[in-house]
Amino acid sequence: MTPWWVVALAAVALGVAGHLTGRQLATGGYRIPEDEATHPPGNPWWTGPATGLLAAVATLSVGGDARWTSLPAYLLLAWLTVALVWIDLDVHRLPIGLVVPGGAAVLVLLGIAAVQAGGTRWVLPVVGAVLMGGVYLLLALLPGGGVGGGDVRLAPVLGALLGWLGVLHLAVGIAAGFLVGGIGALALLLLRRVGLQSPIAYGPAMCLGAWVAVAGTSRILTWLLGG
Numbered sequence: 001m002t003p004w005w006v007v008a009l010a011a012v013a014l015g016v017a018g019h020l021t022g023r024q025l026a027t028g029g030y031r032i033p034e035d036e037a038t039h040p041p042g043n044p045w046w047t048g049p050a051t052g053l054l055a056a057v058a059t060l061s062v063g064g065d066a067r068w069t070s071l072p073a074y075l076l077l078a079w080l081t082v083a084l085v086w087i088d089l090d091v092h093r094l095p096i097g098l099v100v101p102g103g104a105a106v107l108v109l110l111g112i113a114a115v116q117a118g119g120t121r122w123v124l125p126v127v128g129a130v131l132m133g134g135v136y137l138l139l140a141l142l143p144g145g146g147v148g149g150g151d152v153r154l155a156p157v158l159g160a161l162l163g164w165l166g167v168l169h170l171a172v173g174i175a176a177g178f179l180v181g182g183i184g185a186l187a188l189l190l191l192r193r194v195g196l197q198s199p200i201a202y203g204p205a206m207c208l209g210a211w212v213a214v215a216g217t218s219r220i221l222t223w224l225l226g227g
Helices: 004-025 044-062 066-091 096-117 123-141 149-165 167-190 203-224
Strands: none
Touching: 004 044, 004 066, 044 066, 044 203, 066 096, 066 149, 066 203, 096 123, 096 149, 123 149, 123 167, 149 167, 149 203, 167 203
């Protein structure tokens, strides 16, 4: 079991990083002319607590066993998640300048963990990246698929992280992302916040689905199997 002080340290450190990031995001510096955004970027009060919470989830879920060497990749995902959710909700865009270098850093950290693990452990994140990336690429190519280029770039990163934990985590993460996205879109329609043809940010659903899988795959499977 992960020591409580490790969880607390990760939560505080990432919480501070998330707070500072939120203050920077609140300036709207990520916006480009094509966004045509005129509303205020938002209030960053939640970015610190959210990043700290995700860091605690990552530490509890990944840091308590032989997979601890991969923990830095999931802590980086905690920070990336908050930044990407903020930007996608604001301007319906997952910026290349954040997804690509952030995703590359995640993959490098997983690569280091795979080398330390030895054997064929590296196969799992590769399979995860290919499968989840392929699913979202197919959706992007289909008429009315509802996903954009940013989602396609983010999918292999999330797939690699979920694949590292196992095939079941990958399946739960993909399914949870679709479920969260569907529920979110339905809620926005019922509240008349969007129309049938309105663009909807899908990055937050992808990220939340991944975190559902990281934290709850074993519980979800136990529930589904009636155990």
